[in-house]
Amino acid sequence: MNDLNIASNPVTFDLNGRTATCSVPAMTSLLDLLREAGAITSVRAGCRVGRCGACNVLIDGQAMPACLIMAWQLPGRRVETVEGLGGDPDFLKVRQVLAEESALQCGYCTPGVALSLVSGLRERRNGTRVDLAEAVAGNLCRCTGYGGLKRVLDNHLNPVSSRNTADGAGNRNLISGEPE
Amino acid sequence: MTTEFRASVVTLDAGSDDSGSLTTELYRRIEGRLAYPTDLLDIPGLLQGAILRSEHAHARLLRVDTTRARRMPGVHAVVTADDVPGVNRFGIVVRDQPVFCVDRVRYEGDAIAAVAADTRAQAQAALAAIEVEYEPLPLVSDAMTAEQQPPLHESSNLLAQERFDCGDVDKAFAACHVVIEQEYRTPRQMHAFMETEGGVAIPDGTGGIVFRVGCQSGHRDVGQLADILDLAPSRVTVEAMATGGAFGGKDELTIQPAAGILALKAGRPVMIQLGRFESCRAGMKRHPVVAKMKTGCDANGRLLAHKVDAVLDTGAYASLGPAVLENYLDHATAPLYRIHAYSVSGRLVYTNNGVSGAFRGFGGNQATFAIESQLDALARALGRCPRELRRINLRTVDEPGSRHQPVRWTVAPVDLLRQAQQSPLWTLQKETSGRWLTGTGMALGAQGNGLGDGLPDSGGGRIALTPGGRIRVEFGFADYGQNVGEAITRAVSKGLGCGCGEIDVVLGHSRGPDSGPTSASRSSVLVHGVLRRMLPLWKAAVRQQAAVLTGYSLDHLAHGPGGIFHLGQRVLSYRELAENGRLEELVADAAQDFPVAPGQEKPVGRYLQLQIATVARVAVDRLTGRVRVTDLHHITAAGRVIYPPGYLGQIEGAAVMGLGMTLTEDMPMHEARMQRNNLDQYLIPTFQDAPAQRVDVLDDTPGNDPFPVRGVGELGIEAVAPAITSAIEAATGVRVHKLPVDPGVLLKGIHRQENLA
Numbered sequence: 001m002n003d004l005n006i007a008s009n010p011v012t013f014d015l016n017g018r019t020a021t022c023s024v025p026a027m028t029s030l031l032d033l034l035r036e037a038g039a040i041t042s043v044r045a046g047c048r049v050g051r052c053g054a055c056n057v058l059i060d061g062q063a064m065p066a067c068l069i070m071a072w073q074l075p076g077r078r079v080e081t082v083e084g085l086g087g088d089p090d091f092l093k094v095r096q097v098l099a100e101e102s103a104l105q106c107g108y109c110t111p112g113v114a115l116s117l118v119s120g121l122r123e124r125r126n127g128t129r130v131d132l133a134e135a136v137a138g139n140l141c142r143c144t145g146y147g148g149l150k151r152v153l154d155n156h157l158n159p160v161s162s163r164n165t166a167d168g169a170g171n172r173n174l175i176s177g178e179p180e
Numbered sequence: 181m182t183t184e185f186r187a188s189v190v191t192l193d194a195g196s197d198d199s200g201s202l203t204t205e206l207y208r209r210i211e212g213r214l215a216y217p218t219d220l221l222d223i224p225g226l227l228q229g230a231i232l233r234s235e236h237a238h239a240r241l242l243r244v245d246t247t248r249a250r251r252m253p254g255v256h257a258v259v260t261a262d263d264v265p266g267v268n269r270f271g272i273v274v275r276d277q278p279v280f281c282v283d284r285v286r287y288e289g290d291a292i293a294a295v296a297a298d299t300r301a302q303a304q305a306a307l308a309a310i311e312v313e314y315e316p317l318p319l320v321s322d323a324m325t326a327e328q329q330p331p332l333h334e335s336s337n338l339l340a341q342e343r344f345d346c347g348d349v350d351k352a353f354a355a356c357h358v359v360i361e362q363e364y365r366t367p368r369q370m371h372a373f374m375e376t377e378g379g380v381a382i383p384d385g386t387g388g389i390v391f392r393v394g395c396q397s398g399h400r401d402v403g404q405l406a407d408i409l410d411l412a413p414s415r416v417t418v419e420a421m422a423t424g425g426a427f428g429g430k431d432e433l434t435i436q437p438a439a440g441i442l443a444l445k446a447g448r449p450v451m452i453q454l455g456r457f458e459s460c461r462a463g464m465k466r467h468p469v470v471a472k473m474k475t476g477c478d479a480n481g482r483l484l485a486h487k488v489d490a491v492l493d494t495g496a497y498a499s500l501g502p503a504v505l506e507n508y509l510d511h512a513t514a515p516l517y518r519i520h521a522y523s524v525s526g527r528l529v530y531t532n533n534g535v536s537g538a539f540r541g542f543g544g545n546q547a548t549f550a551i552e553s554q555l556d557a558l559a560r561a562l563g564r565c566p567r568e569l570r571r572i573n574l575r576t577v578d579e580p581g582s583r584h585q586p587v588r589w590t591v592a593p594v595d596l597l598r599q600a601q602q603s604p605l606w607t608l609q610k611e612t613s614g615r616w617l618t619g620t621g622m623a624l625g626a627q628g629n630g631l632g633d634g635l636p637d638s639g640g641g642r643i644a645l646t647p648g649g650r651i652r653v654e655f656g657f658a659d660y661g662q663n664v665g666e667a668i669t670r671a672v673s674k675g676l677g678c679g680c681g682e683i684d685v686v687l688g689h690s691r692g693p694d695s696g697p698t699s700a701s702r703s704s705v706l707v708h709g710v711l712r713r714m715l716p717l718w719k720a721a722v723r724q725q726a727a728v729l730t731g732y733s734l735d736h737l738a739h740g741p742g743g744i745f746h747l748g749q750r751v752l753s754y755r756e757l758a759e760n761g762r763l764e765e766l767v768a769d770a771a772q773d774f775p776v777a778p779g780q781e782k783p784v785g786r787y788l789q790l791q792i793a794t795v796a797r798v799a800v801d802r803l804t805g806r807v808r809v810t811d812l813h814h815i816t817a818a819g820r821v822i823y824p825p826g827y828l829g830q831i832e833g834a835a836v837m838g839l840g841m842t843l844t845e846d847m848p849m850h851e852a853r854m855q856r857n858n859l860d861q862y863l864i865p866t867f868q869d870a871p872a873q874r875v876d877v878l879d880d881t882p883g884n885d886p887f888p889v890r891g892v893g894e895l896g897i898e899a900v901a902p903a904i905t906s907a908i909e910a911a912t913g914v915r916v917h918k919l920p921v922d923p924g925v926l927l928k929g930i931h932r933q934e935n936l937a
């Protein structure tokens with residue numbers, strides 16, 4: 001570790017409903033902290049630059065890449081991963097529809113996708129207008145071509161499409177017979 | 181002769197298809213409970229390994245000094261070429277790649293040394309403390325002139341060349357009414373699997389070693405690893421774990437040699453996971469191809485002559501390059517079309533440009549891009565409809581393949597074309613003014629299953645009853661997302677009349693049956709063939725014991741849910757059978773050779789053929805030249821569908837991968853250095869880039885067809901690129917011959933068209 005990381009101060013935060021305390025260098029990423037100290041391996045390293053979404057977690061309910069969150073930012077925060085969402089109605093719904101539409105293949109990116117959707121559904125509950133297509137735009141998936149995820153949004157979670165329609169030409173979906 | 185259209189068409193839908201076991205498996209993945217090789221962090225005593233990569237793309241290696249690194253905190257082992265116990269070379273086709281470089285580095289990702297330490301940070305710090313002295317050598321960075329440069333290996337930079345000829349091509353060109361000559365270029369695409377190359381090597385305490393890794397052929401890797409580690413193959417075990425994507429990029433050995441050597445040296449388990457930077461630099465890529473094509477037809481549009489000269493950049497080492505060259509040329513003969521005479525040749529050259537190897541499509545899709553573009557150009561020159569030009573040149577099911585080999589289609593190519601012509605995408609109104617220009621285009625593609633060309637290709641499986649009364653089915657295939665386990669479960673459930681929940685599928689263990697590599701779209705074909713032999717054997721063994729245990733006559737016993745039935749009543753459960761029977765006899769093994777044409781001394785090309793027609797709709801931004809693919813409609817002919825969500829997902833996923841290759845994906849090189857180092861620079865399609873897709877399956881495979889199931893892992897990528905460029909041409913009048921499409925070039929072309937108009 002480099003010099004910045006020498007100081008290890010205890011950090012206390014809420015992890016999946018339990019108080020977690022650990023002593024790690026301040027610049028340890030939440031990604032490394034969860035995987036290596038917390039044995040939470042659903043949070044995965046895809047790019048470590050915040051681009052791929054494979055390490056998404058919920059911070060105070062908002063989906064964020066854990067690779068960009070450092071230990072010093074954690075005190076007082078509520079961190080959730082899929083391991084802690086077993087009883088969460090939004091997660092159960094997301095889990096059900098992802099499986100129903102076979103919206104995953106290798107599954108490496110899927111916990112991150114699920115958390116983006118849960119985050120969006122929670123915001124909706126709070127009355128915010130949320131475009132779930134935007135919510136998953138930061139989740140890279142190399143296997144599926146997003147076909148299943150499209151069906152999840154179109155058939156289950158996003159009945160009234162709120163996809164961006166700024167460019168008129170791009171948004172027709174005539175193959176499935178559903179002009180928007 | 182043309183077959184009348186009679187095949188049934190089914191539009192695939194993933195929803196409401198549930199075998200029970202599927203939901204369980206998908207939930208496991210969604211909940212993050214499926215551990216990938218790089219998630220195995222709780223192995224006791226686990227060390228973290230890291231590999232030192234060359235700073236230069238081509239240099240003499242003068243000195244590697246690890247003295248300081250060995251004394252760094254937390255370091256347990258530092259290894260270089262001197263520490264390779266056995267053969268310091270690997271490669272599936274040609275063993276030309278060093279585990280650790282000896283006196284020369286040939287690309288900027290070449291491995292020089294490796295470290296195992298308590299933490300990743302310590303391992304990285306130790307790497308930085310290794311002193312390396314290089315003497316840079318002149319670069320071989322241009323594939324087109326590589327053969328004139330000093331050789332990177334023993335002999336010339338021409339690693340392989342191949343040529344397929346048919347008839348007198350010069351004479352045929354002389355008879356042509358129209359001839360199109362064009363150069364095509366396709367990119368150095370990166371696999372960009374979400375889980376980078378990684379896994380664990382674990383010493384077994386008795387001198388042997390176990391690998392738990394992301395790979396595509398555990399059995400084959402055992403041979404290479406045993407040679408590298410100087411161990412008997414019986415001491416090397418490879419568990420090909422479910423991995424976060426592969427697409428060909430984990431077919432060759434990746435981290436296994438370094439992890440294995442470190443683990444043996446440290447006497448502790450060692451994990452290596454490449455960082456994304458390192459994966460971009462050191463990992464496999466798709467072969468970039470520069471191809472000159474010349475194709476001619478008579479005044480009626482009948483194809484007479486076709487000539488191809490292609491150069492494939494295999495980079496610093498061979499890997500599967502020679503096989504990719506063969507498949508490229510096979511597809512460059514235009515397998516779907518009748519051509520009077522052709523001469524198709526290609527050269528595979530060494531350069532310092534990284535390493536190219538296996539990648540979904542395996543050279544075929546690069547060739548199909550050029551072939552289909554040529555046909556469109558001929559139609560344009562003749563003033564004919566491109567679909568009509570294709571129709572009159574398509575082969576019938578009764579004709580041999582383009583290399584005169586027997587081939588087996590599942591439907592007549594013309595049926596596929598007819599179906600594509602009926603796509604609703606053709607009826608959409610074309611936007612010709614305003615910001616967006618829209619257009620529809622299509623392309624056809626053919627693809628064969630199996631390793632092909634007479635290469636040794638076979639696979640086996642095993643079925644057994646467990647002591648707990650469960651049905652255990654084993655294959656050597658790896659699951660990297662295609663969920664071959666689900667396809668196996670469904671086939672066994674159907675064959676035994678039992679529930680999917682009664683079956684456990686075990687995959688990818690090198691101590692289990694050898695099924696051959698998980699590549700070349702061969703798994704589904706072999707699973708089907710092996711089960712067809714294996715299940716009757718096992719059923720006979722089970723009924724024999726059931727007859728003894730129940731006293732009923734063998735002839736009146738049948739398999740059903742949960743066990744054995746007599747006159748519709750279950751008389752023995754599998755659990756009772758396991759408890760009272762002779763388990764050791766309730767095992768059946770079977771293996772088979774991959775299907776090739778009967779009676780061929782030396783098989784040529786591939787016997788089992790699949791087809792796809794892709795119709796694409798695009799919108800081109802007149803302000804920026806950017807292209808959006810709004811719709812992709814695929815019509816596939818690949819035999820029976822045994823697992824609809826899997827089939828659909830393979831076609832859709834491969835198509836979007838092809839979309840990426842067409843529009844954004846390339847690893848540009850400058851002086852043999854990769855110019856993109858992460859997913860924020862190398863752009864793969866996102867949710868927002870994904871088109872609406874529809875997959876229609878055309879199938880009239882008769883019930884008694886010996887090969888009703890084909891593998892569709894690569895089919896979806898075959899025709900996407902030319903379908904998109906054809907749609908771009910329909911929208912803008914500009915045809916693009918170099919991928920990925922450069923928005924600047926397209927914009928210039930659009931302006932030129934508009935000035936002409």
